Amino acid sequence: MINFKTVTILRAFLCFTLSLVMSNSVAQQATKISPGVWKIVYGEQEAIKPSDFKAKEMADAMGKLPAGNDVPLVLKGIKFSQMSSGVLAELGMEDNERFYGFGLQVNTFEQRGLRREIRTNSQTIGNLGFSHAPMPFYISSKGYGVLVNSSRYVNFYMGSQHKLAEATAGKETAKANEPGSSPEELYRNKNRSSSNVEIQIKGAKGMEILVFEGPTMRNVMERYNLYSGGGALPPMWGLGFKYRAKNTFTQAEVLDFSKYFRDNHIPCDMFGLEPGWQTAAYSCSYVWNKDKYPTPDSLISIMNGRGYKLNLWEHAYTHPTSPIFSAIAPFSGNYKVWNGAVPDFTLPKARAIFGDYHNNTFIKKGILSFKLDECDAAYYDDGSGEWSFPDIARFPSGMDGEQMRQSFGLLYQKTLLDEYRKENIRSMMEVRASHLFASPYNAAIYTDMYDHGDFVKMIINSGFSGTNWSPEVRDIRSEEDLIRRLQTSAMSAHMNVNCWFLKNLPWYQFERDKNNKDILLPNAKEIEQKVKKLIETRMSLIPYLYAAFADYHYKGIPPFRAMVMDYPDDKETFKLDNQYMMGESIMCAPFINGASTRDVYFPAGNWYDFNSGKKYAGAQKHKITMSLTEMPMFVKEGTILPLAKPIEFVSPTTVFDITCKVYGNAEVKPVHLFEDDSNNFGYEANKFAWLNLNWKNGKGSTTRDGKQVKKLYNISSWSKVE
């Protein structure tokens, strides 16, 4: 027990601490900078902030979201202070409050009780908050989001630390505890969250915080995405199937290999070349290796003719032999990565040199996409192997290495996407790092880490971060592993198989050595048929997914979302990190790590197995068993699901033949499909239409809003699932 004297002394101590806080300069008042978006500033600001690279907000759509007029509660209680090592913000939390977000977190979902260190890194290094696209932005279950507008590493203590003064509150009884039987047992601090949120930026002299209002978590994310410029709207082919071929392939081998998909009628939209296409790859020359690729123009033309969209691997570390090296070096950081210059993409000059070259050499020649590798920094935990520019690097813009490390992936993708925009071409890229306000970018993040469970978490977390996530399929252990991973991939923003180390199809042989020696599986053709069916399912979902992305763009609704975002009042969803919503009506529940049976939680209402149509009553868990030929998707009652006849690839003349499946007997909600050119930015000039699907009195009908510039859909039939 703590006696009165203790309380008195502690109270004195608390006052001393508070006075330390109060002695610092006071924060400016919070100001409204957009409907439902508030800003508060303390101290001296960073010269270059993430918001400096933000697209223009979608003002009209933001105006339609519910928003209050009063300063959000979380800002009213905020306390800033300057410490000798940096700046600190202290916020409170409620006892039953939960937190999500922090960008594309890899191995965690609910964030309360954790310390988060927002640092771009290609590996998580345990559970620190490191990620390819970590963001100083969290979303509260109380319906607000807190964003720190900083390019520095930002540290968040989400109730992970208890203040000494709390000892007097009697919340934790002072009991004499037996020593545990293992240090692990003693050290665990889980589920003992305090009620403090602390945010620290080391080396900073100020902090700018934006708060996004709800009232729901989904509203917070809608507002954030719209404020960032609206969600990404990929070209339709970007929703198709993608394949990346062996890095040693020559032009002839690519041309030969790529016949496979067409000959076997297996859908494939994008075909990717790995490092071998360049004269120098680590670092990069951005020059075709003519020994291996003698006539790139011809390659592009033949591949495009076959319906492939060609994608080129690269990174931004510019090799001394590159034609742009001399020009870009003066606009680069003062440290090399792999002997290459690191362009300072904050500078218009650097963007122009890099962008013009790529535009003239590749984009204008028909390259439709890039894979922007290695723009996260890597191996933080290996003092001899980290290959990034250091934190102490200086860039001509005035940014240091730390700030550039956080920003680099975002600026890199922006630089090339801006070039596509100049050509009025919509691309869908791959990129290995991103940061705040990336929502409008047509790019998917991927990784070298490979835990299937983490991949699912990342799909879910992508909805809290305004990113697209590609759980690419790569190393494969077995047929089961291949199919289950392909399923997850088919239920993601970006369906990609990356076989940069395999000569033959991965479904012909899983083992690398055997594959490259042409020793194929006896049942290769059998597996191929399963894979074909699976990819076809993805292709049939393109119109549905395209509409989900249009809603992402125009309304900010994340196309892939945590269950808790749609069912915020259902306790069962609070920690649900292995199932998620895809679009408005489909719930995905991937099977991972060899399981053929798993628990699936169904929120209130009826749900229907996508494969069999079997009905499940909601507000409960069901044990679900699924074979490898069934997709682990469940459709919400009251849904009109437009399913297309699978095509092999999206072409400028594609018209989807669609069957509308109507689920259940509850009230059926109208849905819409998005119809535009899909390869250009005409939609920004209102060259698009919404094709509305309605179901009333047992009969389907369509209407159209807007101007049809291109016919994309043919609604051929309606069917009922009950």
Place this chain on the structure above:
Amino acid sequence: MINFKTVTILRAFLCFTLSLVMSNSVAQQATKISPGVWKIVYGEQEAIKPSDFKAKEMADAMGKLPAGNDVPLVLKGIKFSQMSSGVLAELGMEDNERFYGFGLQVNTFEQRGLRREIRTNSQTIGNLGFSHAPMPFYISSKGYGVLVNSSRYVNFYMGSQHKLAEATAGKETAKANEPGSSPEELYRNKNRSSSNVEIQIKGAKGMEILVFEGPTMRNVMERYNLYSGGGALPPMWGLGFKYRAKNTFTQAEVLDFSKYFRDNHIPCDMFGLEPGWQTAAYSCSYVWNKDKYPTPDSLISIMNGRGYKLNLWEHAYTHPTSPIFSAIAPFSGNYKVWNGAVPDFTLPKARAIFGDYHNNTFIKKGILSFKLDECDAAYYDDGSGEWSFPDIARFPSGMDGEQMRQSFGLLYQKTLLDEYRKENIRSMMEVRASHLFASPYNAAIYTDMYDHGDFVKMIINSGFSGTNWSPEVRDIRSEEDLIRRLQTSAMSAHMNVNCWFLKNLPWYQFERDKNNKDILLPNAKEIEQKVKKLIETRMSLIPYLYAAFADYHYKGIPPFRAMVMDYPDDKETFKLDNQYMMGESIMCAPFINGASTRDVYFPAGNWYDFNSGKKYAGAQKHKITMSLTEMPMFVKEGTILPLAKPIEFVSPTTVFDITCKVYGNAEVKPVHLFEDDSNNFGYEANKFAWLNLNWKNGKGSTTRDGKQVKKLYNISSWSKVE
């Protein structure tokens, strides 16, 4: 190839970078602060620096080391600059320069090419430079040491990063490289060191650097240790064997169990109690649990009577039920650890409260030592499990959590060692963290990590850091593992077996479950005899080791040293991280990971197997095979090795019966033994003698310098090994 234009542009860029550096405030001139110790200061200094807690230097001894009058070369070329995130120092290095040190590094030895992040942490987290006792202090093979006098995390880039401007130097040819076959292959950056040393302190506005002159690396360390106050001089019993018993033991069980060593005549000096002795342990009450230990005074008295020195486990996180909690809370940090207050040991008041209590309650009652656990912070890589106070913590002294994290272990041991000094008692403690200027402290660092190879590296690195290291024996896989680990432990500063989870002796049963169920090994008694012989070998080395520690104290010579420190011109020693010097004449080469054969490198001259007397010619490698009953030690030709008849424990009346073994026919160097009370600080008032051992014309003789206050040695015989 890089053309002329590139060079011109890069030159311009280099000037731009340099001008950035030059625009900052200029560092003060370097000043000599002690013979061979130089200080340079840049910018605003930290309010509390590690040197503030330093003991008084050993001025006389320092005056005897060779020292120049000119500012060291490394300081002449130093460049400081202020970045927005912190302060930066840039130093050069020569092409063939090598680096060692950075405190008690765990898994690395030679440090060139590495990034080092000096951060106290109980786990290494890969290869970052984290350690229990990391120090911003490196030693160059060119014969100087660079110490950053900061309690902050300090980042060192030891040639790990290449500047862009270096591309023009033509050192790395710009060749088009094939993509590698694995990312690992591509990412490795090893052995491609640049010629820059960069030192950064984030969040700092200045930097103070001390440079220690050589001319040799050994001189650097001698100077550093003497500047720190001279090396530790443990009580003689501190060099004996130590055992820590099961944490659940009661007083009766301790009394019963401790009979074992005496009954079986197995040496044991210190007996340690683990957390169970307290009423509250995580955090700590510092109160005997009377349910289990009803009469502690009686326990102490009986144990002391049996020749045991009692050691109590604790950590400094003070539980609310502790009698000192109310008093210490106002002098503690504003965050708790395990519900305990964290005393600010920089404050005299905090030291007085904590120290007085420990003195009156334990030290005056006969407790001769403490194990100061958990004073490193732990689990940095686990966002939910790290149990330290956070970096944002504030301490009443003005220190923040980061500064305290680096300093805590050092201040904690100093606080209790100061109490022992008040009582004129020499202790030998265990402590899990330390920092700069710890050389004089009688404490050994230990860890929860357990790689045997790392343990050997840490013995070697202890010589570059002014620390004692205890490769304690704990979990055991096999008889072989037990014996080999015990051998390494016997060849270290602190021979300790920590069986906090075992009811029976570890050599009676290795497996935890079986051990605790009294299921003992069939050959337990046989193993016991091997263990006994091994510990007896350690006991026979006490006079030799005590002399080595006296040389550490008075001359700064590290008792455990890298081979490269004694043979700096022998290339073969540059990377030798698995053998080391113990004292002046013994080379240790532990067998690890199941090996019974290993390569041992012998520097020039002849060497003798400690066990068999077999001679090995030096300047070459030999393949050595050793059984479990042989100690992997080799004696240098020309050595007089004083070996004692083993005793079971050191008592106030101990007189060692010594045989001097004289090795080889080369010139035999005289050696000395240190003779004093060994339990008190009388030696500081010149109450000690050096007993000199001489060998001339085939005959041994002794002389004595100083005043004999106590007879410790009886030289009973001389023998020759040829």
